[in-house]
Structures are given as structure tokens and as C-alpha cells.
Amino acid sequence: xxxxxxxxxxxxxxxxxxxxxxxxxxxxxxxxxxxxxxxxxxxxxxxxxxxxxxxxxxxxxxxxxxxxxxxxxxxxxxxxxxxxxxxxxxxxxxxxxxxxxxxxxxxxxxxxxxxxxxxxxxxxxxxxxxxxxxxxxxxxxxxxxxxxxxxxxxxxxxxxxxxxxxxxxxxxxxxxxxxxxxxxxxxxxxxxxxxxxxxxxxxxxxxxxxxxxxxxxxxxxxxxxxxxxxxxxxxxxxxxxxxxxxxxxxxxxxxxxxxxxxxxxxxxxxxxxxxxxxxxxxxxxxxxxxxxxxxxxxxxxxxxxxxxxxxxxxxxxxxxxxxxxxxxxxxxx
Numbered sequence: 434x435x436x437x438x439x440x441x442x443x444x445x446x447x448x449x450x451x452x453x454x455x456x457x458x459x460x461x462x463x464x465x466x467x468x469x470x471x472x473x474x475x476x477x478x479x480x481x482x483x484x485x486x487x488x489x490x491x492x493x494x495x496x497x498x499x500x501x502x503x504x505x506x507x508x509x510x511x512x513x514x515x516x517x518x519x520x521x522x523x524x525x526x527x528x529x530x531x532x533x534x535x536x537x538x539x540x541x542x543x544x545x546x547x548x549x550x551x552x553x554x555x556x557x558x559x560x561x562x563x564x565x566x567x568x569x570x571x572x573x574x575x576x577x578x579x580x581x582x583x584x585x586x587x588x589x590x591x592x593x594x595x596x597x598x599x600x601x602x603x604x605x606x607x608x609x610x611x612x613x614x615x616x617x618x619x620x621x622x623x624x625x626x627x628x629x630x631x632x633x634x635x636x637x638x639x640x641x642x643x644x645x646x647x648x649x650x651x652x653x654x655x656x657x658x659x660x661x662x663x664x665x666x667x668x669x670x671x672x673x674x675x676x677x678x679x680x681x682x683x684x685x686x687x688x689x690x691x692x693x694x695x696x697x698x699x700x701x702x703x704x705x706x707x708x709x710x711x712x713x714x715x716x717x718x719x720x721x722x723x724x725x726x727x728x729x730x731x732x733x734x735x736x737x738x739x740x741x742x743x744x745x746x747x748x749x750x751x752x753x754x755x756x757x758x759x760x761x762x763x764x765x766x
Contacts, residue, residue, distance in 0.1 A: 512537035551696035588707025623724035631726030656754035663752035675715035
């Protein structure tokens, strides 16, 4: 029989459809749409086709915006938000409006067109994670910004417009709805249990081990109890911390390791699926340090959102997270 499961933090219900019981091979991948032709603006030598870099990892003695780099961060050529101006929040009748200020940046993760996060050397993937930290720290200095969302779209189905491996970040003058829901739910949980809900989740998953995919010195990767979609994975630091950018080098190196392993497991189990990952971080100015816990969510794009989901707010997951854990844990890396 199917189960209804409730997320303990934001109280969102999902349907775990055990009767459908889909296994990895049941998720037949749609043919990957070619999302770039022969020319790629992210390839070395094409630096003039993107805005000037604002952060880079380069060969010693190389100059900004020349081809001798291993990672670059550039403003998005077609930004969702612009860096100039102020918010000018005002009313239009009953509606609220503000200027679209913010920052939209692209992290070009590798100079090698066909290389992906799961197959690059770990030291170079570490540079990607450290770039996230550096850019968040820099954007926090802008008093207009309240939040930075770091995310990756992998594959056309997941929203990637170029196949060259990259991730993005958007700095916002407001805190988005999803983090606000997590902050609010965590605060309510903390108010009557006097404990961070994420810390409780970590303790329970380490004890139960039925949804625990991997454990390292500083992190765990799990399939959430109320997973919205099949093979959804969350990576959480064991030590309580609301802010990713506060982590030191040792912890971020360990995070790089478990993130790469998780991406490898998903790639092998699901035949290189499209996916999104999102870094859910603390806000810049918000009283949530005691009860919120930064983490990263990975969602393979294996099912489609249809009328029931849009109309009800429920998600239907045809693979119980406990089953997904077994498949992912058994992968040999």
C-alpha cells in the first residue's frame, strides 16, 4: 500500500507510491537533447564571448581573461537580475513591486568541454566548492543582498542551456520562499524541542541506517524520509552550522569528496540522469543560527510534475527512499 509521509520541517506531504515500486532501470532516459553545437563560449580561447571574469583559478603568471585557467566565474551574459541600482520597493495598487537588482554569475567548472563534476580530479572539484564560498563571502558585503542561491542544472531536461559543465549563483535582495519555509519550520521545531531539526535528522539517520547512503568524517548523504522524487539525495554536515561559507578548508574538502561520490553513484545507477542540485544556505541577516543547518539537495529529473502535483502541492514518488538508498549504497566506486 502507498504511504503518505510528512516532511518534519516544512510539513509538506508526499505520496510514496510503493505499488509502483520503480527501480533504476525503469527510469528510461529520454534521449539527451544536444544543447550546444560546435562552438562553446565556455571553452578556452573563447573568453571574449562572455563577460570579464570576477574570480578565477589560473596558471601562475597568466593574465585575467586569457585561456590559461582551470576555473572561471563570470557574470551571466543574460542575467535574471542586474547589479546596478536600488530596490525601490513600492506598491502598484494592491500589488508589491521592486526593481530587479541582484547578481547572476556562472561558475565555469572546467576548461575541458566534456568533463563533468563526477569525473574531474578531486582537487579541481574542490576549487569549484571554494569558488562558491569565495563568491558568497564577497556578495555578503553588498548590503542590498539578503541571500545567495547556488545551483547546478545538469542536462537539458534539468534546464541546462549549455553542455559545458557549469553551475550558477544568484544573489537576491529578498530571501526566497523555499529557504524561508525551512527557516520557519525549523524555528517552530526548535521552539518546542529546543533542538535543531536537521541535527535530529542526522542522529536518526545515523542510527537507523535505512536511508544512509554514505558517511564521512564530517558529512552524511541520505535519501530524505519524505523524498519528493525518486533518488532525491541530501548531503548534510554532521556539525551544526547555518552557513556554508563559514566552513573551513578541511570540512569543504570532505564535502567535495562526498558530493563527487554521490554524483558518481547517481550517474552509475541511473545511466547519467539529468539533475539539479541546490545549496540551501543560511541568509545574510536572519536570526536562525541555532535552528537552521545548511545542506545540499540533489534531485534527479526522472519524473514529471503534472496536474495533481500542481493542484495539490503533493509529490508522488514511485521509488521509496529506502529502496533508492539500497541501489545507491551498493554502487562500487
